[in-house]
Amino acid sequence: MRESGKKFGATNSPCAACKLLRRKCAESCVFAPYFPADEPHKFANVHKVFGASNVNKMLQDLPVHQRGDAVSSIVYEANARIRDPVYGCVGAISTLQQQIDALQAQLALAQAEVVHHKMSQAASIILLPHAKPT
Incomplete structure (x- = not known):
């Protein structure tokens, strides 16, 4: 069994990238820490969108300490591009922004209704003592 910084299963299986690319997974494989063998879909989408060489x-x-965040971003963008080849994550962000705008408008309307309700309630309390009994 080899001693290295990366994790291997009991069978020393290659990472998802090397498995998809049908090559031996070396100890220095840049993909191994980020694309484990048990998550093959993760690298498959990245490979389709960006290509293994570019990644x-x-x-x-x-630097090594930034690679994890970069892989997260690359995987997110690749998955977004698979769902929406034209706009990718920008399309998802745009859709979410539209939902935020609609919800903010609904919230403003609800707050206005609350103020209106409180005002009419206060007005009825003020008018009530002045009312003459019949």
């Missing part, structure tokens, strides 16, 4: 270059150009 490899991106990761190699980054």
Whole structure:
């Protein structure tokens, strides 16, 4: 069994990237820490959208402590591009912004209704003592 910084299963299975690319997973594999063998879909989408070579270059150009965040962003964008090839995550952000705008408008309307209700309640309390009994 080899001693290294990356995790291997009992069978020393290759990471998801090396498995998809049908190559031996070396101890220095840049993909292994971020694309474990038990999450093959994660790398498959990244490979479809960006290509293994481009992702490899991106990761190699980054300091090790930034690679995890970069992989998270790359995976998110790849998944968004699979769902929406034209707009990707920008489309998702735009949709969420539209939902925020609609909810803020609903909230403003509800707050206005509450103020109106409180005002009419206060007006009826003020008018009530002045009313003459019949």
